[in-house]
Amino acid sequence: MNSSSVAQTNKTQQTADTEQTANLEQTSAALHGLCKEMGLGLSLGSIRSGLARPDMMTLPFLDQVKALLNSESIKGVKGGRVAWHRFDRRQLPALVHYDEQWWLAKNTDQTDSIQLEQGANTSSKTVLSHDLADASVLWLQRANHSRDDSENASTPTARKLILNALFQDKLWLGNVLAATVMINLLAIATSLFALQVYDRVVPTLAYSTLATLVAGMLVIVSLDWTLKRIRAKVIDSLAAEVDMRLSKQVFHHLLHLRLDKQPNSLGTLNAQVSGLESVRQFFTSGIVFGLIDLPFALMFIAFIAVIGGVVSWVYALLFPLAILLGVVTQIRLRTLIKQQVLRSNERQGLLIDVIRGSETIRANNASWRFTNEWEQITRSIAAYQVRQKVVSQMSTATTGSLSTIAYVSAVVVGVFQIEAGNLTMGGMIACSILGGRVINPIAQGVQYLVQWQSVSQSLNMVDQLLALDLERQPSQRLLAGEQHIASVSAEQVRFVYGDSPIKHLDIESLTFNAGDRVLLVGPIGCGKSTLLKVLAGLYRPSEGRVKLGALDLWELDPQFVTSHISYLPQNVHLFKGTLKSNLTLSGTVSDTEMMQVASELGIDAIAQSSPKGMELDISEGGEGLSGGQRQLVALSRTITAKPSVWLLDEPTASLDGDSEKRVWDVLEKHLKADDILIVSTHRPMLAAHIANRVLVMQQGKVIRDGRPSTIFPAVMNGTKNTSPTPNTRIKRGFNAV
Known part of the structure; x- marks a missing residue:
């Protein structure tokens, strides 16, 4: 190698070292700002030296932060990493990976704006929320600790x-x-x-x-x-x-x-x-x-x-x-x-x-x-x-x-x-x-x-x-699960509404694995909607456990659950505002992505029919739009959320044949290979081409579970045989937490 090549190599190495040092400085400053906001008492020097250790350089950033907190003997801090478009902004301040750098993100007085800082008391810039649509967020939160458990058990007044x-x-x-x-x-x-x-x-x-x-x-x-x-x-x-x-x-x-x-x-x-x-x-x-x-x-x-x-x-x-x-x-x-x-x-x-x-x-x-x-x-x-x-x-x-x-x-x-x-x-x-x-x-x-x-x-x-029960208790030490959801499971799940003596859901063991495309079928009142709500974490089982991956869903932080699960209810509700505000309800969807999905679903026709376009006024509950149009708006919100687990309750009930076919095609396009799709429908044949599994429910129980080619002929022939098939895919046994 000649001297010019060596010089060029050295120059390239120096540039890389300089960029790495600059990134380390900004990352340390941003993390120091977050720790300062949380009152953790970590100095900038200790953060910088901790992140610069050779054994830390090979770890993902979340693991680096966990290791750093452990090395400084800081306990009682939980956190995770989620996509910005699924992040609850009430959890700010947090760290946002934007423009190839980590920033300290804070709320502003404007609902659609986010303030990004390199660290506490440093120069800042303001960006629109939808500009961060593809960013990832690392959030930390102090766990709730109480010296008196009886005080935690008491109901606040x-x-x-x-x-x-x-x-x-x-x-x-x-x-x-x-x-x-x-x-x-x-x-x-x-x-x-x-x-x-x-x-x-x-x-x-x-x-x-x-x-x-x-x-x-x-x-x-x-x-x-x-x-x-x-x-x-x-x-x-x-x-x-x-x-x-x-x-x-x-x-x-x-x-x-x-x-x-x-x-x-x-x-x-x-x-x-x-x-x-x-x-x-x-x-x-x-x-x-x-x-x-x-x-x-x-x-x-x-x-x-x-x-x-x-x-x-x-x-x-x-x-x-x-x-x-x-x-x-x-x-x-x-x-x-x-x-x-x-x-x-x-x-x-x-x-x-x-x-x-x-x-x-x-x-x-x-x-x-x-x-x-x-x-x-x-x-x-x-x-x-x-x-x-x-x-x-x-x-x-x-x-x-x-x-x-x-x-x-x-x-x-x-x-x-x-x-x-x-x-x-x-x-x-x-x-x-x-x-x-x-x-x-x-x-x-x-x-x-x-x-x-x-x-x-x-x-x-x-x-x-x-005095009403919360979805999670304030004193509960919540967990953050894996980035990838391999399965959703239900074990010995029973659900009863209020004081009713009737079990509306009675599931012994049921597992949905990554890549599953499942259709829930059965008569009215058989428990399909209830099962979806239980799997979504909206209803808590009276008995049994629901697992997201290897962890109990009700022990996970809601922030993590909502970052992976999207639930589309049977009765769609829109809010007072505009068509655009209802399509971008979370405020984290870019206009380009929103318009693309709206065009695929045919929602752009609603905007084109009004002089106001996407600023079309929407009344409380969605008055002014038909049931099918409201359903399309809700579907758009679900698609732009990019979940890992899709739970859809009668997503095409109010649509005509052409619109329904277009919806299934759009869903198939946006589903990732490892996503789990569970759909309740009374018209399963139109969705048969995307399904690899069908569950038949009756009186809160799964009575048949198999491939569409096995289940549909029996359903079409009106079979009276309601006993589970030998080839049932209902699974028992779960990985330990």
Whole structure:
């Protein structure tokens, strides 16, 4: 080799080393930024030196990160690597492999934009979400650990969530308490002003003293106004923050409910979520100030005792009577409000049913029936409201009477005290002013206790929502499976809806291997849809296990499950927005890919029929599109998701013959060789050309399992033989986790 060749080789090697060093620097910076966001405490130097070790260079990046964390004795961190188009953006920040480099990806204020950084506090750039369609994501997450397992086992309540949100930052409490104490101390100045004016200024007409007192009162009024504004701002900001945190937690809880455990009534579910609104109004209104000021009524009684002596006993006796009145009123209202809430939920559910089924109601001339039901529920709610108002108004009137009695009694007692020489005229007026500061908080406090009863019922509604089972428990240590899914298995799976005594699914052992193209056939109600939902992880088996690869599906992180499984329901739901927003529901599909699939399925014809094109407006539920068009949109979403496991429930039920044939051709084109396809259909012959396996179900059981050439003749001939064939492909035995 001549000298020029050696020089060229050395130069090429130096360039490669430089690029490798640059990539290592950026990868280390990005990983350091993610660790910093997660609070893992890894230094940039330790990350750089760890990734540069020779034994690490040959490992996949995910394994490098795991080894690095283990070498630094960092426990309780889980993670995995998934494609961006299947990634849940709520898991950000994460590392994204984009443009041949690893970047720290963060959410932005724009729903379709992602911020990419080389590391924490470094230069960044913003890209559109669909630009990352082909990128891969490495995400890390702290596992949930609890020192007290019994605490994890307990169901969270709205009250606990509110208290946790309120006292997450305790600084506000000291500020509010200090401001409240100052405001109530300044309120005493008004009574002292009256005392001085009537006892010193009026008898001697000392105008200089009056001017001094007025100037002092102006300062006090200004200070009082400023403190009240500061306190109000603190409380309002806190209430908004608490409302945001609580709403986010409840909505997150709602999104992760077990679908088979949701309430049957949408009205009830809606009311449970809507209960947060009354809680928010309670904490953002002046009620909070009234409740804070209520204990200071005792302080004013003490000042009255200092100035007027026995006059204070009038207010001291009023205080427990008013509180007792509020407690009795609460007890009387509790049952009434509870019944009213239940009936209101029923009416809300009826309203939702009527709106969604208005066509059916009119077509069957059933308007009279629903009108009667609506009137009956409304009449009962009105009756509860009348009784509630009677109790509330009686409480208000009684409290007002007690206040008047207290004022009159204080004046009478004051007169006798003046006669005895124990009290001056100014002192009696000062006691009357301070008495107002006792009476008003008590009167308002009774009303607040009444309002709290309604809020308490709302909190109970939220508690019922929080008590519903989640798809995964917060304390559960979830796993991340393999990148490649070799099989989907079900072993001794039983499923029952609610408290039904009937098993809707009864599977002893069933395995679907990579490359399987399976058709589920059988009569209506035989369990095909239920089996698909159980395999998709939407319904949890009452008994048995479902495995994705070698791991139990319900022990896997939902992020991993959804990155491999796509489920197309029988009843397709579209969301309010545009045709494009429904086609790119996850926001991670590129326009080119979306348009390609839309064209293959014939969805572009929908856009071409409207002047708005892909910006065609879609109403809630997909109103404005036919059932077949909605099905095509949902199919497009499934195809662009690029899953490993396809679970399709009657994907062509609403399509004509030509459209159905086109759908099967498109599916066959986009299926990868190792993908698993499981389709429930009542028209299996049109899909026979892509199937290599047919399952026949009846009464929740698989009664036949074999190749189409074996099963279809028996089905077409209407055979009565429902016993499993000797060549059944139902498999037993699984690899250990």
